[in-house]
Amino acid sequence: MSVQSSATNTGAARYDVVVVGAGFAGMYMLHRLRGLGFTARVYEQGSGVGGTWYWNRYPGARCDVESMQYSYSFSDELQQQWNWSERYAPQPEILQYANHVADRFDLRRDIQFDTRVERASFDERDNLWSVTTSDGKTVTARFVVLATGCLSNARKPDIKGLDRFEGKVYHTGHWPHDEVDFTGLRVGVIGTGSSGIQSVPMIAEEASHVTVFQRTAQFSIPARNAGLTDEERNWFRANYPEVRRFAREQSKNGIYTEMPDRGALDDGDNKRRSNYEARWQRGGLTFMTVYNNLALDKTANDTAADFVRDKIAEIVRDPATAQLLQPNDHPIGSKRICIDTDYFATFNRPNVALVDIKTNPIEEITKTAIRTGGKDIELDALVLATGFDAMTGSVAKIAISGRGGQTLNQKWADGPRTYLGLMSAGFPNLFVITGPGSPSVLSNMIVSIEQHVDWISDCLSHMRDNALEAMEAERDAEDRWVAHVNDVAANTLYPQANSWYMGANIPGKPRIFMPYIGGVGPYRQICNDVAARGYEGFAMTGRRQTQQAAAS
Numbered sequence: 190m191s192v193q194s195s196a197t198n199t200g201a202a203r204y205d206v207v208v209v210g211a212g213f214a215g216m217y218m219l220h221r222l223r224g225l226g227f228t229a230r231v232y233e234q235g236s237g238v239g240g241t242w243y244w245n246r247y248p249g250a251r252c253d254v255e256s257m258q259y260s261y262s263f264s265d266e267l268q269q270q271w272n273w274s275e276r277y278a279p280q281p282e283i284l285q286y287a288n289h290v291a292d293r294f295d296l297r298r299d300i301q302f303d304t305r306v307e308r309a310s311f312d313e314r315d316n317l318w319s320v321t322t323s324d325g326k327t328v329t330a331r332f333v334v335l336a337t338g339c340l341s342n343a344r345k346p347d348i349k350g351l352d353r354f355e356g357k358v359y360h361t362g363h364w365p366h367d368e369v370d371f372t373g374l375r376v377g378v379i380g381t382g383s384s385g386i387q388s389v390p391m392i393a394e395e396a397s398h399v400t401v402f403q404r405t406a407q408f409s410i411p412a413r414n415a416g417l418t419d420e421e422r423n424w425f426r427a428n429y430p431e432v433r434r435f436a437r438e439q440s441k442n443g444i445y446t447e448m449p450d451r452g453a454l455d456d457g458d459n460k461r462r463s464n465y466e467a468r469w470q471r472g473g474l475t476f477m478t479v480y481n482n483l484a485l486d487k488t489a490n491d492t493a494a495d496f497v498r499d500k501i502a503e504i505v506r507d508p509a510t511a512q513l514l515q516p517n518d519h520p521i522g523s524k525r526i527c528i529d530t531d532y533f534a535t536f537n538r539p540n541v542a543l544v545d546i547k548t549n550p551i552e553e554i555t556k557t558a559i560r561t562g563g564k565d566i567e568l569d570a571l572v573l574a575t576g577f578d579a580m581t582g583s584v585a586k587i588a589i590s591g592r593g594g595q596t597l598n599q600k601w602a603d604g605p606r607t608y609l610g611l612m613s614a615g616f617p618n619l620f621v622i623t624g625p626g627s628p629s630v631l632s633n634m635i636v637s638i639e640q641h642v643d644w645i646s647d648c649l650s651h652m653r654d655n656a657l658e659a660m661e662a663e664r665d666a667e668d669r670w671v672a673h674v675n676d677v678a679a680n681t682l683y684p685q686a687n688s689w690y691m692g693a694n695i696p697g698k699p700r701i702f703m704p705y706i707g708g709v710g711p712y713r714q715i716c717n718d719v720a721a722r723g724y725e726g727f728a729m730t731g732r733r734q735t736q737q738a739a740a741s
């Protein structure tokens with residue numbers, strides 16, 4: 190493999206690796222590739238780094254994994270020096286962190302911004318990818334790494350008349366860079382997932398009136414966000430070796446927290462309630478790890494769901510609104526649980542109304558209003574907190590063709606198929622970071638990103654050291670992995686919800702539980718074992734073997 194980028198006969202630039210996307214995954218991938226002496230080019234359709242945190246600038250956007258953990262661990266200097274201001278940093282600070290990392294590790298010189306990767310085609314004879322970008326150029330690369338993000342393809346809903354609306358329309362996942370001022374406006378918010386739940390309380394403080402259009406009520410736990418004290422920061426800094434080790438190797442979700450050793454039904458009512466109360470007061474995602482069977486046993490799950498429903502009824506003064514806000518059609522946690530600041534209390538404000546669009550779906554959007562239940566609700570601005578075509582959406586937008594000209598979209602027509610969430614058979618030398626079939630969105634994603642980037646980096650070094658040129662998931666290994674991913678999911682309550690994990694938010698998308706729920710620690714061990722056994726389940730070939738195969 191070359192160490193310098195070079196030009197091919199056709200004049201196209203040639204790299205060892207093309208990376209698509211400059212979020213946390215693409216940035217770290219570039220850093221590792223450089224450190225190993227590979228040439229790399231990153232393409233990013235946005236004008237800056239940060240991915241999720243570049244695009245999602247809506248009011249109230251912040252992480253829901255605590256910042257001392259939702260941060261890179263690859264550089265001890267970085268984690269010792271960066272000062273997170275709050276328990277859950279707001280979006281501008283996370284974006285500032287991404288920019289700091291880009292500067293600190295001098296990443297920008299190999300990132301081409303404002304450039305979409307449109308297509309990638311694999312040439313079987315030379316084991317090279319041709320990558321075509323939105324500026325009309327084509328480059329070649331031995332490897333392509335898709336760091337395109339699981340929640341990066343914002344989904345505009347198909348609602349009749351949406352394009353006719355004369356007020357401003359915003360999507361939370363594609364928020365403008367200029368300040369949006371809702372002062373004095375009547376704002377409609379469609380969607381009550383994490384983005385809606387974070388933004389509604391903030392918008393309500395500014396707008397003259399907010400109408401929240403709710404299709405599915407969501408479980409949400411208070412964030413209990415607060416400024417971080419020096420003492421808290423210093424505790425993490427002193428304990429990072431163990432915190433990070435635990436998150437990577439032992440945890441299920443990439444978060445340093447207690448591992449429960451009992452089920453919800455092992456405790457009596459009073460004890461159980463006081464345990465839930467303690468976690469509710471602590472706030473955050475660890476509410477779901479009070480007991481070890483909340484994702485497995487519906488009766489156990491009901492105890493946690495009832496607790497949260499009771500809390501909603503305590504907070505929301507109007508009983509009819511409280512009832513509408515109580516989720517009753519899916520187990521708690523089977524849709525990504527939300528973490529909020531004053532979401533439910535916001536419905537006690539006189540300028541906030543909740544509209545149930547499950548019973549009375551939106552009929553159409555007119556020039557000035559949303560029509561539901563035969564009534565027009567007049568609005569000046571509309572916020573679409575309607576989510577993403579998750580996990581596969583951004584990959585599907587690239588025309589990727591592999592062996593025999595088969596496209597990835599053809600192969601994934603009935604749902605994504607990967608081996609370990611890293612590669613898909615028929616698409617040699619193409620890696621996906623946090624792809625479907627890996628823990629990905631069920632985890633602290635920076636932990637999962639670092640694991641994939643490190644695994645891919647080790648793999649590319651191994652190939653270089655052994656003069657190998659092509660690597661591909663074997664079909665039977667992939668089939669076994671897909672079956673395993675499905676089996677593990679089927680033993681949980683997750684498939685019972687119409688969630689984006691299942692593709693259920695996109696009309697026509699196959700219903701398959703996409704992430705791997707076996708846990709971050711066990712999954713890492715599986716990946717390490719596969720590598721230790723000589724990349725078991727992957728076919729690896731050198732140049733001569735490839736040419737012989739092509740000639741025969």
Ligand code: FAD
Nearest residue numbers: 210212213214234240241252253254305306337338341634
């Ligand atoms: P992204 O950050 O999505 O970056 C992918 C990049 O690829 C994007 O910039 C995109 O423009 C670019 N791209 C895609 N396709 C192309 C193309 N064809 N050509 C060029 N560029 C392309 N996870 C957590 O673990 N904890 C949290 O608290 C958390 N909070 C979140 C809050 C929000 C609002 C959202 C939407 C997600 C959140 N997530 C959270 C998930 C989050 O997406 C990940 O944590 C992480 O930021 C993903 O990084 P990434 O680099 O893999 O993807």
Ligand code: NAP
Nearest residue numbers: 251252253346380381382383384385404405525574575576
């Ligand atoms: P989401 O969870 O998919 O929520 C989308 C919401 O819009 C849902 O309430 C959905 O209703 C509704 N909706 C979608 N299409 C609709 C339509 N046509 N008509 C009416 N309602 C419609 O999306 P999100 O809130 O952007 O969050 C996505 C993920 O990003 C989260 O789960 C999380 O992983 C991450 N995130 C994290 C944070 C954080 O706290 N750090 C913040 C934002 C996002 P249904 O439920 O009925 O489909």
